[in-house]
Amino acid sequence: MAVASFFSWFSVLPLVFSLALLSGYSLAGDPFISYVFEVSYITASPLGVPQQVIAINGKFPGPVINATTNYNVDVNVFNRLDEPILFTWNGIEIQGASWQDGVLGTNCPIPPNWNFTYNFQLKDQIGSFFYFPSLNFQKASGGFGPIIINNRDLVPIPFNKPDGEISFMIGDWYTQNHTALRGVLDSGNELGMPDGVLINGKGPYKYNTNVPDGIQYETVNVDPGKTYRIRVHNVGISTSLNFRIQNHKLLLIETEGRYNSQTNFTDFDIHVGQSYSFLVTMDQNASSDYYIVASARFVNETVWQRVTGVGILHYSNSKGQASGPLPVPATDVSHPWSVMNQQRAIKQNTSASGARPNPQGSYHYGQINITSTYILRSMPPTKINGTFRATLNGISFLNPSTPMRLADKHRVKGGVYKLDFPDRPPSDNTPPRLESSIINATYKGFIQVIFQNNDTKVQSFHIDGYSFYVVAMDFGNWTEDREGSYNNWDAISRSTVEVYPGAWTAVLLSLDNVGVWNIRVQNLDRWYLGQETYIRIINPEENGSTEMDQPGNALYCGALKSLQKDQLHSSATSLLDGKLNLVFSLVMALVALVSVFC
Numbered sequence: 389m390a391v392a393s394f395f396s397w398f399s400v401l402p403l404v405f406s407l408a409l410l411s412g413y414s415l416a417g418d419p420f421i422s423y424v425f426e427v428s429y430i431t432a433s434p435l436g437v438p439q440q441v442i443a444i445n446g447k448f449p450g451p452v453i454n455a456t457t458n459y460n461v462d463v464n465v466f467n468r469l470d471e472p473i474l475f476t477w478n479g480i481e482i483q484g485a486s487w488q489d490g491v492l493g494t495n496c497p498i499p500p501n502w503n504f505t506y507n508f509q510l511k512d513q514i515g516s517f518f519y520f521p522s523l524n525f526q527k528a529s530g531g532f533g534p535i536i537i538n539n540r541d542l543v544p545i546p547f548n549k550p551d552g553e554i555s556f557m558i559g560d561w562y563t564q565n566h567t568a569l570r571g572v573l574d575s576g577n578e579l580g581m582p583d584g585v586l587i588n589g590k591g592p593y594k595y596n597t598n599v600p601d602g603i604q605y606e607t608v609n610v611d612p613g614k615t616y617r618i619r620v621h622n623v624g625i626s627t628s629l630n631f632r633i634q635n636h637k638l639l640l641i642e643t644e645g646r647y648n649s650q651t652n653f654t655d656f657d658i659h660v661g662q663s664y665s666f667l668v669t670m671d672q673n674a675s676s677d678y679y680i681v682a683s684a685r686f687v688n689e690t691v692w693q694r695v696t697g698v699g700i701l702h703y704s705n706s707k708g709q710a711s712g713p714l715p716v717p718a719t720d721v722s723h724p725w726s727v728m729n730q731q732r733a734i735k736q737n738t739s740a741s742g743a744r745p746n747p748q749g750s751y752h753y754g755q756i757n758i759t760s761t762y763i764l765r766s767m768p769p770t771k772i773n774g775t776f777r778a779t780l781n782g783i784s785f786l787n788p789s790t791p792m793r794l795a796d797k798h799r800v801k802g803g804v805y806k807l808d809f810p811d812r813p814p815s816d817n818t819p820p821r822l823e824s825s826i827i828n829a830t831y832k833g834f835i836q837v838i839f840q841n842n843d844t845k846v847q848s849f850h851i852d853g854y855s856f857y858v859v860a861m862d863f864g865n866w867t868e869d870r871e872g873s874y875n876n877w878d879a880i881s882r883s884t885v886e887v888y889p890g891a892w893t894a895v896l897l898s899l900d901n902v903g904v905w906n907i908r909v910q911n912l913d914r915w916y917l918g919q920e921t922y923i924r925i926i927n928p929e930e931n932g933s934t935e936m937d938q939p940g941n942a943l944y945c946g947a948l949k950s951l952q953k954d955q956l957h958s959s960a961t962s963l964l965d966g967k968l969n970l971v972f973s974l975v976m977a978l979v980a981l982v983s984v985f986c
């Protein structure tokens with residue numbers, strides 16, 4: 389809970405927790421919760437081949453950040469890798485503080501052996517999200533973990549309290565490490581088929597003879613008759629996955645922070661970077677264990693068979709092991725319409741309470757006039773000046789060496805970026821270019837963004853700091869007359885949406901969160917190749933209330949490098965930091981104990 393799980397290694401948890409409680413309230417009255425992330429390499433063999441994996445506090449995947457609406461979270465990240473790192477909080481709408489969103493456009497990287505404390509508030513949010521390292525393809529080696537924002541006690545949830553909760557981090561996986569994968573892209577090649585799918589950092593159960601012996605797989609223990617809330621995140625690199633539990637219904641209840649109209653599915657497509665919650669009732673007869681499956685989607689599934697994650701659902705009264713063939717998805721991807729219909733079925737439950745006691749649907753987004761339209765078209769990778777790059781509207785993004793908001797704040801001369809990102813794709817004969825070009829948006833505008841996928845793979849698009857209403861998706865090219873067919877009533881609001889190849893997805897958003905926010909494709913290979921930009925929203929009457937000031941601990945780099953003071957801990961003492969923390973906590977705990985008894 390309010391403790392870094394680092395400490396939980398040494399059963400001092402309750403003491404540290406009570407100490408944290410004592411000091412744990414902000415002036416605004418919202419609780420504080422603190423985590424320490426020791427980020428390091430460990431060796432693991434999820435697919436039977438030893439490889440280097442990024443762990444947090446020795447764990448892969450990393451610990452859960454478990455908090456409640458409006459909590460202030462701080463995460464002190466100690467970098468024990470040989471590369472700089474940053475963490476981004478996928479789906480968290482950090483208000484007025486893009487300073488805390490760990491992506492290169494807003495933050496200087498944390499150098500090896502340095503630490504940096506993120507501090508952000510989970511303002512007005514509930515639901516299921518995740519964090520991951522945003523630099524250098526590191527996510528392909530791990531470093532991710534779940535974020536749970538619970539409802540405050542006074543806000544009702546639109547279903548009975550589940551008997552338990554389980555998080556699944558599912559994703560495609562390569563046995564090559566992130567440096568090697570970067571090398572593949574840098575040399576102008578596609579990554580090719582992944583080596584497997586991991587479920588919570590573990591490889592597949594031996595469901596057939598193609599799976600090597602001795603692989604550690606995920607087992608989830610459940611009791612018959614109980615209902616569990618299952619949170620599923622696709623933390624993979626680039627593969628859309630179909631998630632299913634043999635013989636069990638998945639009742640979809642939450643989509644990235646919104647309660648949706650509850651709908652049963654036998655299987656569900658989860659695209660890269662997306663999160664969902666399902667209620668699953670253990671209503672089967674336990675004649676055997678059941679398969680939990682996450683398999684590659686929108687590819688030739690015969691060829692991609694090895695890209696299948698298999699875990700085990702084990703009833704406490706189970707009479708035997710799971711066996712036989714895996715269950716197959718009910719929807720057939722060779723019929724694109726049926727696939728798109730599953731996604732279209734996700735509707736907001738307008739009468740349910742969200743983070744506040746009033747109904748989620750009380751904000752009538754459908755009645756607001758659209759102030760601007762941005763059509764962002766993604767194209768397959770191409771060579772620009774000899775390097776393999778991917779583009780949005782003909783631009784492959786180059787991150788400036790000085791983070792943009794920091795450069796604004798310190799008035800870096802000459803400017804490090806341009807505010808001229810085009811709102812329409814270029815004509816077909818315009819050559820693609822490399823630019824640090826971002827969107828100059830108007831504060832309080834109500835915009836529509838059309839993601840148009842001209843690539844050959846399913847992509848998912850994400851905007852940091854915001855959630856948006858997914859009002860329509862269709863095949864072909866978007867045209868203005870499609871606005872008449874938008875769902876203006878109960879569209880789901882989320883932060884990552886899929887866009888099928890040769891298709892478009894339209895989203896609406898209200899530009900009320902000041903800052904510079906990343907717009908990216910979540911498919912890591914395309915993102916790495918430059919398929920991203922930022923949207924800059926500045927309140928012209930800024931008086932310190934809509935944007936927080938730069939935090940005191942902000943790191944400096946690029947043109948502002950000279951402002952950076954050296955950190956006290958050098959590489960030689962780095963390993964001690966965690967232990968010193970522990971010693972300090974133990975001493976404090978003793979002091980607390982002594983004061984109780986004296």
Ligand SMILES: *[C@@H]1O[C@H](CO)[C@@H](O)[C@H](O)[C@H]1NC(C)=O
Pocket residue numbers: 389452454455536538553
């Ligand atoms: C998160 O915290 C709540 C209490 O605030 C607790 O009931 C729940 O079990 C915790 N979940 C996890 C995954 O730790």
Ligand SMILES: *[C@@H]1O[C@H](CO)[C@@H](O)[C@H](O)[C@H]1NC(C)=O
Pocket residue numbers: 464503504505506941942
């Ligand atoms: C590094 O960690 C220390 C505590 O160990 C903390 O006081 C300091 O603020 C952190 N540094 C940054 C830049 O956040």
Ligand SMILES: *[C@@H]1O[C@H](CO)[C@@H](O)[C@H](O)[C@H]1NC(C)=O
Pocket residue numbers: 440564565566567568
């Ligand atoms: C990553 O893989 C490459 C190529 O296999 C290897 O040379 C390198 O040592 C690995 N890097 C790390 C940090 O393990």
Ligand SMILES: *[C@@H]1O[C@H](CO)[C@@H](O)[C@H](O)[C@H]1NC(C)=O
Pocket residue numbers: 637639650651652
């Ligand atoms: C979902 O399926 C379960 C089990 O079959 C059933 O009890 C429940 O009523 C269904 N719920 C909805 C909303 O369809």
Ligand SMILES: *[C@@H]1O[C@H](CO)[C@@H](O)[C@H](O)[C@H]1NC(C)=O
Pocket residue numbers: 635672673674675
């Ligand atoms: C248990 O359920 C399975 C799957 O629905 C079924 O095939 C089997 O016959 C059932 N066994 C018993 C003993 O009811």
Ligand SMILES: *[C@@H]1O[C@H](CO)[C@@H](O)[C@H](O)[C@H]1NC(C)=O
Pocket residue numbers: 688689690691
């Ligand atoms: C999938 O690949 C197999 C083997 O190469 C091939 O026979 C089959 O036609 C392919 N299916 C589709 C739908 O392309």
Ligand SMILES: *[C@@H]1O[C@H](CO)[C@@H](O)[C@H](O)[C@H]1NC(C)=O
Pocket residue numbers: 545546648649650651737738739740741
């Ligand atoms: C919507 O939320 C309400 C709670 O306000 C709940 O009673 C109802 O069952 C939900 N409807 C659906 C379809 O999820």
Ligand SMILES: *[C@@H]1O[C@H](CO)[C@@H](O)[C@H](O)[C@H]1NC(C)=O
Pocket residue numbers: 755756757
């Ligand atoms: C929206 O636009 C319509 C037509 O241009 C106009 O009549 C209406 O007043 C506008 N509504 C708002 C809330 O600005």
Ligand SMILES: *[C@@H]1O[C@H](CO)[C@@H](O)[C@H](O)[C@H]1NC(C)=O
Pocket residue numbers: 772773820821822
């Ligand atoms: C290619 O590189 C040259 C030299 O660095 C530069 O002047 C030119 O603008 C680049 N072209 C593109 C399309 O980025």
Ligand SMILES: *[C@@H]1O[C@H](CO)[C@@H](O)[C@H](O)[C@H]1NC(C)=O
Pocket residue numbers: 807828829830831
């Ligand atoms: C950015 O947009 C604002 C209005 O929202 C405008 O005043 C400003 O001139 C624009 N800046 C540039 C460089 O286009």
Ligand SMILES: *[C@@H]1O[C@H](CO)[C@@H](O)[C@H](O)[C@H]1NC(C)=O
Pocket residue numbers: 816864865
């Ligand atoms: C969609 O737009 C692209 C780019 O302008 C064009 O090449 C293509 O033919 C269009 N597709 C359809 C189905 O109209």
Ligand SMILES: *[C@@H]1O[C@H](CO)[C@@H](O)[C@H](O)[C@H]1NC(C)=O
Pocket residue numbers: 816841842843844889890891
């Ligand atoms: C992409 O655009 C090209 C022309 O610009 C068009 O020929 C092609 O059909 C499009 N492909 C997809 C998947 O949209």
